[in-house]
Amino acid sequence: MAAVPEPSWTDPHCPVARTLDLVGDRWSLLVVRDAMDGARSFTEFQRRTGIARNILTDRLRKLIAHGLLTQRTAPSGRRQEYLLTDAGRDLFPVVLTLRQWGERHAFSPGEAHSILVDQQGNPVPELVPAGADGDPLDADTTSVRKIG
Template identity: 65%
Template sequence: MTDAVPTEQEWTEQNRTEQERTERSWAEQERAERNRTEQERAEPNWTEQDWTDPACPVARTVDLVGDRWSLLIVRDAMDGAASFTDFRNRLGVARNILSDRLRKLTAHGILATSTPPGAKRHTYRLTESGQELFTVVVALRQWGERHAFAPGEDHSVLVDDGGRDVPRFRILDRSGRPVTAATSRVRKVGTPHVRKAGE
């Protein structure tokens, strides 16, 4: 004895039910995002974070934006993405993951939200601290151009307002000389600072 094959009407009804369920789920996620408490929107309390290495600025930054999606959200915000749908369409990330990352970036003061007049859904924009991640994104981009592509392989290119390639990112000291890992050091917490001549 074989199972009965659903009729066309039954298939249609089943698909409609599944679509309605999906739309309800999306609406619930968006409502939850809009209804975040004022406490979540307040200035982050950095002392209560679970840091990997509390005294290291690099480690703290990685804790905040070092997962698979957060920096890509920041990258796309710099490129004009503003709505949940914008980020979803560009990244192809699951809705629940995107909602979580947007919430965290907002809670950490990297993104801010606003609701345009007459709009039902809010949009996202980079805060000042979020905009300061531009140098991080550029450094990653330029490293990727040199080390993550085969010779001659096509890739996107960052250009200035005049359409010219952005120069290679470099860090210079007070004398204008390049600073590298070999010519710099990290002064650990608790290490006395001994000023050198000319500082």
């Protein structure tokens, strides 16, 4: 795969903007989501997402170049497979938070949707950020401070 150029940062001092520059498009996060759900092959990613081949090729290349996925030869020796790196797995809370927001706000009451469950089949509890004192945090109880 050809090298992916470094992004021109939307806001070079903001971690949110930099993250969105790396994974903020619809397809990148869906590929990461499916990798978390066990997809490994190009065909699996394409089947699960419905993404066009050229766009999937581009997103896989980008995710590899930025250290979120790694590529290796599948055990069969015939195809390549894609695996999450530690950085890719670190996106789990992001995907979980998006999922939980979607469960609350992207469906009509009673509309069918999927849920995430743990290994025992229990729904994953809502992720709620907490401060050092254990109190819940939100936009009203936090502020941005530049460092460095």
